[in-house]
Amino acid sequence: MLARMYLRASTDEQDATRALQELEDFAAERGLTIAATYIENESGAKLQRPELFRLLRDSRPGEILLIEQVDRLSRLTEADWQKLLAEIETKQVRIVARDLPTSWMLASPTDEFTGRMFKAINGMLLDMLAAVARKDYEDRRRRQAQGQARAKAEGRYKGKQEDVKRNKGIEAMLKEGKSYTQIQDVTKASRATVAKIAKRLKERATEAA
Structure with a gap:
């Protein structure tokens, strides 16, 4: 089977x-x-x-x-x-x-x-x-939102930090012409993350043109 x-x-x-x-x-x-x-x-x-x-x-x-x-x-x-x-x-x-x-x-x-x-x-x-x-997902999201609201009120909230080293590696592989799947296999990044970095590269290229 x-x-x-x-x-x-x-x-x-x-x-x-x-x-x-x-x-x-x-x-x-x-x-x-x-x-x-x-x-x-x-x-x-x-x-x-x-x-x-x-x-x-x-x-x-x-x-x-x-x-x-x-x-x-x-x-x-x-x-x-x-x-x-x-x-x-x-x-x-x-x-x-x-x-x-x-x-x-x-x-x-x-x-x-x-x-x-x-x-x-x-x-x-x-x-x-x-x-x-x-329900577990919604409960966790609610608790996270409550914690973030409390941290913001106390001036402690910094938000999610970008993995700069990994993302620079993704940029390099995109420039080399690697496929999204190849990049995901190496970096374990989500397809959405790879797409976001590809969009960022495209925007930079447009600005430089």
Whole structure:
């Protein structure tokens, strides 16, 4: 049975490959063959994630989308979560999460009745965990906003600091003609970050012309 691993971290500073070995071991224990691994640094609150949708484009009916935790797949709003589920359903891909034992049955051959039962149970639990992940995201955002407001009021807030060394490296690679994907592989920066720096370079070139 083929599986495609999806690993995600929210920011460029986080290691999206942290759970790679654990997922590889999990797949081996259940006799799954890893067809490909998809890694990106993007917020789970965003529906448009290039690597996730590349995975879905590459997937064939009956294959498994293997994740560490449900929140790696979604911290989406209800509306966006339903859009993602519809896309997954269209591709006839099965979601297996290491932190969701009921999903493990979907990684093993079963009779039609058992398969349908576990699919229904798994779908319900996925919805619940996706809702919990979204609430956790919103709670953390609210606490961060409260902390920033307090720090601003006290004159302590400096905002997010730019990774100057990394961004200069991205600039150099862009000037060398490297692709976004090549740059992401080397720097682990998000596609949005690479695009932002590319735009900055273009603006500088326009100003100098």
